[in-house]
Amino acid sequence: MKKSVLILFSVLLSVFVLLPSENAEAAKKDEELINLIIDGENTVYDGTVAGFIFNDKKINIKKTPTYIFDDTAYINIKKVIKKAIPDAKYFYNKSIGRIKITRGDCSIIFYTDNMIVYKNGKATYNRNIPKCIEQDGNGGNYYLPGRLVFETLGYSYVWDDENKVSKVTETAATGKAYELYKYGIVLDNKVTRDIDNYHGELNIKLPDSVTSEDVVISDNIYKNEIYISIKGDHKKFFDNLSFNDDCENCVVQIREEYHPEDDITLLKIITQTDSEGLCLLHKDLISDENIKLIFDRAGDLYDKIVILDAGHGANDPGTQNFGIDEKDCNLIITKLIGRIIEKSGIKVFYTRYDDTLIALRDRAYLGGRLDADMFVSIHHNANNSPEKNGTSVYYSLLNYNATLENTLTSRIMAETMQNDLIEKIQTNDMKVLTTDFTVTKYNNVPSVLVELSFLSNPEECYRSITDEFRNAASESIAGSILKLYNQG
Numbered sequence: 001m002k003k004s005v006l007i008l009f010s011v012l013l014s015v016f017v018l019l020p021s022e023n024a025e026a027a028k029k030d031e032e033l034i035n036l037i038i039d040g041e042n043t044v045y046d047g048t049v050a051g052f053i054f055n056d057k058k059i060n061i062k063k064t065p066t067y068i069f070d071d072t073a074y075i076n077i078k079k080v081i082k083k084a085i086p087d088a089k090y091f092y093n094k095s096i097g098r099i100k101i102t103r104g105d106c107s108i109i110f111y112t113d114n115m116i117v118y119k120n121g122k123a124t125y126n127r128n129i130p131k132c133i134e135q136d137g138n139g140g141n142y143y144l145p146g147r148l149v150f151e152t153l154g155y156s157y158v159w160d161d162e163n164k165v166s167k168v169t170e171t172a173a174t175g176k177a178y179e180l181y182k183y184g185i186v187l188d189n190k191v192t193r194d195i196d197n198y199h200g201e202l203n204i205k206l207p208d209s210v211t212s213e214d215v216v217i218s219d220n221i222y223k224n225e226i227y228i229s230i231k232g233d234h235k236k237f238f239d240n241l242s243f244n245d246d247c248e249n250c251v252v253q254i255r256e257e258y259h260p261e262d263d264i265t266l267l268k269i270i271t272q273t274d275s276e277g278l279c280l281l282h283k284d285l286i287s288d289e290n291i292k293l294i295f296d297r298a299g300d301l302y303d304k305i306v307i308l309d310a311g312h313g314a315n316d317p318g319t320q321n322f323g324i325d326e327k328d329c330n331l332i333i334t335k336l337i338g339r340i341i342e343k344s345g346i347k348v349f350y351t352r353y354d355d356t357l358i359a360l361r362d363r364a365y366l367g368g369r370l371d372a373d374m375f376v377s378i379h380h381n382a383n384n385s386p387e388k389n390g391t392s393v394y395y396s397l398l399n400y401n402a403t404l405e406n407t408l409t410s411r412i413m414a415e416t417m418q419n420d421l422i423e424k425i426q427t428n429d430m431k432v433l434t435t436d437f438t439v440t441k442y443n444n445v446p447s448v449l450v451e452l453s454f455l456s457n458p459e460e461c462y463r464s465i466t467d468e469f470r471n472a473a474s475e476s477i478a479g480s481i482l483k484l485y486n487q488g
């Protein structure tokens with residue numbers, strides 16, 4: 001070999017060696033141990049530290065890189081939007097723990113403590129809840145599952161495993177927002193129990209062209225309907241399909257509809273309500289071939305059930321004072337109460353978990369249909385006189401019904417909550433009052449309506465929106481609920 005060729009060869013060689021050495025460094029970085037505080041807990045992270053590419057341009061996110069949990073790339077969405085994506089918007093409402101990201105008509109909403117994700121208005125169930133991650137003491141940032149966010153917003157998302165990078169690209173199509181699931185509640189699938197006792201099972205075969213990705217299931221417990229939405233027009237397929245008939249005690253009827261505006265086929269499954277209560281969707285198992293729905297009664301699934309009702313919602317803001325809507329205050333406290341009592345093994349059903357309006361009768365009937373132990377409605381008060389202030393808990397005399405098995409009455413509930421609240425939040429004691437609010441009157445489980453404070457009183461309104469007040473009030477009500485269980 002000539003010397004010049006050798007030199008050229010060694011130059012080429014060094015170029016090739018240099019390139020991989022950069023990769024080797026990246027690989028080495030993969031194995032580095034990183035101290036992170038994840039959701040308040042010190043954690044040593046030894047996984048992949050990944051990058052981000054938007055429209056083929058590498059974005060510098062070195063200080064808050066992407067981390068991988070459960071094979072999912074978690075991205076600091078706020079940061080990448082700020083750096084690179086002008087037509088997406090990021091909103092975070094700390095007081096109710098809500099993260100909302102929008103792009104044109106599309107939106108995705110996460111709750112920091114919950115597995116329900118609203119994809120373009122539809123409630124869906126998602127295992128990858130937001131993670132608050134803190135590195136180098138720079139304060140925590142919420143990290144979200146990247147693919148879920150970007151695909152919902154109509155971007156294309158590709159994970160490049162070789163280079164450890166998320167590639168997001170703008171596409172012409174911006175997904176269409178539709179709200180079929182406005183009142184739907186997706187039940188948590190966390191319950192696992194012996195299958196011997198189930199009330200019924202429904203198996204639905206899927207068309208060959210459909211995969212599990214095309215299917216969304218939501219349980220509309222107010223209407224006794226379960227909605228299965230499937231991408232594309234499959235009405236004929238389902239018209240000709242016979243369903244298994246060993247679920248008669250759970251399913252009354254199945255209807256097929258095609259919605260051309262959204263290009264989805266909707267299966268409406270009307271479920272049974274009988275003396276045992278409402279038939280709930282207990283578990284759904286979706287594969288590319290079929291959907292299996294397992295039905296059960298809430299009373300058989302859970303030992304302790306409480307219904308929490310955040311007053312008002314959507315077009316009904318409740319009382320409005322000093323720029324504050326009562327509906328928002330009610331929802332914040334309601335979620336705080338739920339969070340506390342769920343830790344004690346109580347199953348909480350919320351009449352609403354978002355800015356939605358549910359009919360008063362539907363709220364009230366839920367108590368009996370779900371075989372609940374208690375129903376608590378959260379409100380804030382108002383009066384023409386700005387001086388008026390204080391706390392009162394209401395119950396309905398028509399709902400004053402103790403039974404032999406259940407000694408808890410609405411009056412006992414009201415008195416316990418009133419006394420505990422006055423002691424804890426130190427407001428003016430307006431005592432327990434009786435009146436026939438729809439949600440307490442038409443309830444057939446012990447039920448109360450709490451009017452925490454007067455938002456029409458400037459000082460009390462100001463106090464009512466502080467974290468201190470909200471925490472104290474919710475701790476007090478949660479404490480009362482636990483106390484009532486222990487007495488029973």
Ligand SMILES: [Zn+2]
Binds near residue numbers: 312319
């Ligand atoms: Zn109210």
